[in-house]
Every structure is written in structure tokens, then in C-alpha cells.
Amino acid sequence: MSTAAEPNPRRRPGRPRGGQLLADRDELLAAAIRAIRAHGPDVTMEDLAVEATVSKPILYRTIGDRAALVVALSEWMIDQITTEISAALEGHTEPRTQFEAAVRGYLAAVHANRSLFLFVNAGGQPTDQLRRLVERSAQMMIALFAASPELAGDPVASRTWAYSILGAFEIVTVMWLDDDYCELDTLAADLTRVLWPGIERLDQSPA
Amino acid sequence: MSTAAEPNPRRRPGRPRGGQLLADRDELLAAAIRAIRAHGPDVTMEDLAVEATVSKPILYRTIGDRAALVVALSEWMIDQITTEISAALEGHTEPRTQFEAAVRGYLAAVHANRSLFLFVNAGGQPTDQLRRLVERSAQMMIALFAASPELAGDPVASRTWAYSILGAFEIVTVMWLDDDYCELDTLAADLTRVLWPGIERLDQSPA
């Protein structure tokens, strides 16, 4: 199943010969992604280390603790989602249609990274860093779909908008991934029906 | 701080004298609520047992594991929220105003039960039972604010609506509780601006 190196030649301790690290940060993250795909969202740190054919302290020194890993993989997920959304937007110009296409892109990205999404959303309380991530993706969305003169000057309202939209997406997605209760397109259409009317007004009404 | 019984007379093992259980389910839940208020959302099961002046196996036998406790306390929270919403609705008749008042009620209830809310929302993956709870509160909301002929016949769309609204509420609330970034009334107004336009249409548009 895994594309990793040969089994495990049982490395001895000590610095490896040839001045070469045996796994840099990117390799560890890639291994983490593989391991999460294989073991599911409640993978242990040990599993991750094994998949990277590396010992736990290396993992901790290079990436940090579980929370840090979640942050790193969140970034990765956001990139995936962004890519997928960009692709989905191709050929759509009417705003509402664009929005719905973007939702489909989001859902596609998440569905293709099921376990990863659940891993990333497993933690309960948000750290400061995580909050920044949430803001990042939310700001992207809002900027993308409504260059709103209304919200531009109101950071507090912007946050609430961002959180609302992300929250709706997140919970819907968690539930959907849990039992696939409908088609992706149906879900996108319904989600759009809930959120678009509110977003649409951002361009218009002054209050 | 705690209203519990005297310190801890160090019970010996064995069935208590007088044919009386020393804590029934309701007492344990009440103690759990007290303990969560005191210790915060990441309270341990041990803490809960101590607060109830009872040992862990009793707790497990009477209430079940952590997930079961979350379910039980979710029910309790939903009751609190329902009560608060009912109170908040007094004197409002116009639908949008009603909705906003309800949001204020929700926020008030949650704010008054900060740790409890975070405890209940800490778990990542939803169990079957939890999903039923989510449906329960969502259906309440939808039924309350839009007796929609449109959604009545479409259970799939109803679920997505419910999840969206709950998700928006949940994440906004988590973030808000984390740093109180604005006034309750402001938050309620903004949340309403996001969600109301979509909900409003439930009464009207056929698609």
C-alpha cells in the first residue's frame, strides 16, 4: 500500500553517513499524509513516524507536536482546496454560478482527502495559529465572491461572516463524509441556496 | 466553590448501608456540570468522579463513557438554549426580528455555559447518537422560523440546511467564546445578516 522505502533495515542510532538527512520536513509531511490516508484520522504519532521510517523524536523535532502537524496539514489542505476551486471556476462568470461551482470544487477536494480533513478538524479548541488559518481561508472566500464595500471597513463583521461560512461548510462536510447522504452536486446546490442570498447582498445593501 | 457533600470521608468499598444509591444518574450529571464549570472543558473523568464523590466505575456504569456523557450534556444544553430562546422571543412578531432575537437567546445561553459548550463540542467525529442530536436542534430551528413548504418534502435538503445553520452557529460561537471579539448584540446582528436572507426564501421561492 505505501510507497515508502524498503521495509525497515533497523537503523542503528547515530548520525547517518554521507552528511544527508534521512528525512526533511517535506518528506515527513508527505509521509504523514500517506499514513493518515492509510490509518484514518485517529492515526497515532508513532504510526506517522513509522511511515516515514524515522523515530518519534525526529518527527517531534522537525515538525513539532500534534497541534503543529495539524496546522501544517491545514495549510496543505487549503492549498488543495484552492487549486480545486480554481479549476472548478473555469468557464463560469455569473456570480451565483461561480459560487456554486466553487462549492463543488471545495467538496471535491475534501472528498478526495477525507481522512485528512477529519484529522485536521479533529481538535476541539482552536489555537491562535489555527485561528489565523481559519481567517486565511475565510478571507479568501469572501474576497473571491464579494468584493464588498460594505464589509471592507468592518473587520468585526468580516470575521463573523467568515466564521459563519466556514462553519457551515465544515459541519456540512463532516456530516456528509460520515455517511455520504447525498450526491456532491446536490449538496453544493443546497449549500448555495442557504448561503448565497446572504452573500449576494454584500454587494448591495448598505445595512 | 463546589456545593457538593462534605469533603471525602474516604468511603470503604462495598454496598452502602440503608439500601440507598449514593448517586443516581441525575446527581452524576449535575456533578459533571459543576466539575466542567470548575475545571474547564478538558476536565478528566477522574475529576468528574471526584466532584460527585463517587469512584470512576460508578460513573462509567451509570452514565457510560465520555461520548455518552457528551450526548447527555448535549441534551441538557439544548434544553437550556431552547429555554433561553423562548424567553428571547417574547414580544417579537416580525419574522426577521424574531430570528435575530432567537440568535441572541442562543448566544446568551451558550455564553452562560461556556465550558459546557466547549466540552460538548470537543469531540471530533460525530457518533450516530450525536448526529440525531444535531438533527433534533436543527429541526427545531427550521420549524421555528420557517414552516417551509419547500423543504417539507425534501429530507436531504433539510439536512443540509440544518447542518449549515448549526455549523455557522457552532464555529462562530467557538471563536467568539475564545476571545470575545465583539458584543453579543453585534454578533447576533451579523449572524442574522448572513443567514436570514437564505432562510427567508424558504417561504417563497420554489427552487
Added chain:
DNA sequence: AACACAAATTTACTTCCAGTAACATACGAC
């Protein structure tokens, strides 16, 4: 009254996992 079984409780354990301390090996500078 004595005995046996059921009910209610605690102590003390097992298991699992995150995170870390201590130790081992190799490279580079002098």
C-alpha cells in the same frame, strides 16, 4: 438463624498514547 446469591461500591490495575530524556554515532574544525 444460617446460607447463598445479587447489588453497589472501591481499589488497583491495564492499555494506550503524547511527549521527552538519555544515550549513540558521525561530521567538521582546529
Added chain:
DNA sequence: GTCGTATGTTACTGGAAGTAAATTTGTGTT
């Protein structure tokens, strides 16, 4: 060579969830 530093691994600590076994009391039976 030798000393410090970079890079590893083994093996441990600590804490929390959940459970098995032991302990005491109530209740029914003969």
C-alpha cells in the same frame, strides 16, 4: 586526535480512559 555539534534511536515518563477483581451489604430461602 579530540572536542563540540549535528543527527539519530532506544527506552522511558506521565496522564488519562476504561476495566477486572475484590469488598461489603441487602435480600430471599430453607
